[in-house]
Amino acid sequence: MVVVGGGTAGLAAAAELRRRDVGRVLVLEREEEAGGIPRHCAHPPFGVREYGRLMTGPSYARLNVARALASGAEIRTGVTAVALKPDGLIALATPHGLAEVRGRRVLLCLGAREMPRSARLIGGSRPRGVINTGALQSAVNLKHIKPFEAPLILGTELVSLSAILTCRHAGIRPVAMIEPAAKPIARWPLTLFPRIAGVPLYLGASLHAIEGESRVRRAVVRLADGHVRYFDCDGILLTGGFTPESAVLRLSNLAIDPGTGGPVTDSFGRCSDASYFAAGNLLRPVETSGWCWREGKRMAALIAEELASGLPDTARMVTVTSANPVRYAVPQRVLAGDSAGTALQLRVSRHCTGTLSASQGGHVLVSRRGDFRPERRILLQLPPGLAASTPIEIALS
Known part of the structure; x- marks a missing residue:
């Protein structure tokens, strides 16, 4: 059994698959360390429903890795799936060269990523200092550097609030947070957090252009009333706007859903090639780590059932x-x-x-x-x- 992706969903699935005695379980992770996005989030709340305790992201990621290893699952890091072939055959790029592995079943847990500037159609010059939340958290929590001092934040999703926490931890002071919609994306009372943190929130405001030569100098923002306001800042933090990490799927025989950008699946998590299953944020952008953890466990149970006694025929879908x-x-x-x-x-x-x-x-x-x-x-x-x-x-x- 092969699990592609060593984030929250993949690790939870691996531990559950081993618990259900499906045989060898191999987890493939392209990063040098397994654990997924929580590794970058040095703040709570993680793990309350899964483990009954309040944890930071790195602690939660380490526990997920430890649980998977303790179950008997194998984790290989620095390994990237470069092609998904029919009947569970996967082409890999490894530190030692190209390789292949075949799984009786393959569970895809590739996760999601935030859209870059190019996909958001933001005008202006191309200075340094325009990054997304993942890059910010990696810089602050893993590399211990500050990518900017006073950024403008775009977005009001849960990850946007996580970005404010990361900024506060690093001594970064955002000049403002803007949201193109008329209301925040995150639910109340979480939407009170920017103001509590001293970050002015502008709703119905869109980022029109970025100014600066070698470095971001100013952001041009169109406010809800149509007026243009200039924010002096040294960075732009693009948050949210997630899309599944589905590039490798687009070169495979697996059907892609145009709405999610991820694989087409049925009630049991099966892809269009029944050798492949999918779980986590590859299915839809984007859910919480807790949701992905539970989804990974559920998918592992279905795969174990399929291997033991079979699942309903896909023709009944x-x-x-x-x-x-x-x-x-x-x-x-x-x-x-x-x-x-x-x-x-x-x-x-x-x-x-x-x-x-x-x-x-x-x-x-x-x-x-x-x-x-x-x-x-x-x-x-x-x-x-x-x-x-x-x-x-x-x-x-």
């Missing part, structure tokens, strides 16, 4: 489709028949109010009324007994 403003639904294929229903995880592309419903053949299966915002988890629990061959449609009314 029906397709899930969605229409704007519903950005995506995960999984994209669900089991028809009398088995227990599946919880669909949704995201919307913009702030909207109304009723989200899942329908099949014109019949409403489940609906939920609410105030929905981008990057917030939305769950719809489908009932059992779905009709075969009839797509499920997700819509907002």
Whole structure:
């Protein structure tokens, strides 16, 4: 059994697979140290639901690694999957050259990354000092350097609040935080944190351009009222805007979902090639470490069940489709028949109010009324007994 990715989901899955006695479990991690994104987050809260204690990110990552190793899983670091071939064959780049490994089943836990400046269509010059949260946390917590002194922060997701904590820890004083939407992305009362930390928050504000030659000197921001404001700063911190680390998938035979950017999966986490399963933030950008930990364990249980006695045939799956403003639904294929229903995880592309419903053949299966915002988890629990061959449609009314 091969797990590609040694972050939270991959390590939790590896430990659970060994606990369920599936045989050899090999974890492949491209970084020099396993543990994933929590390694960079030198602050709580991590581990409360998983381990019953409040931990910093590095402590949480070390415990996940220790649990996986104690279970008997093997972890190889500095190893990158460069090609996913049919039937679980993986081409690798290792410190010793190219290699291949084949797994009876392969669990993909490649995670997600923040979008760079180029993908955000931000104008202006190209000075140094424009980085994302991962680069900030790596610089501060792993390399012990300050990439800037007074940055402007773009975004109000949970990771944006984590960025403020990292700045405070390093003695960095952000000049402001801006959010293009009319309301913050993170939930209240977390949205009070920027002001508590002394960082002015501007909603409905967009980064128009970056000025500076060798170094960021000023940010040009268009405010909600249409006026332009200039912020003197020495850096731009781009937070959020996650996308799955799916580059290697795009050269494989695995189907990609255009909404998530990750692999198409069914109710049991299987990809379009049933040798491959997926878990964690490769499935959808982006969830908390705790969610990914639980998802990794759940996927390990399903893989163990599949190896022992088999899972329902993929021919019994029906397709899930969605229409704007519903950005995506995960999984994209669900089991028809009398088995227990599946919880669909949704995201919307913009702030909207109304009723989200899942329908099949014109019949409403489940609906939920609410105030929905981008990057917030939305769950719809489908009932059992779905009709075969009839797509499920997700819509907002």
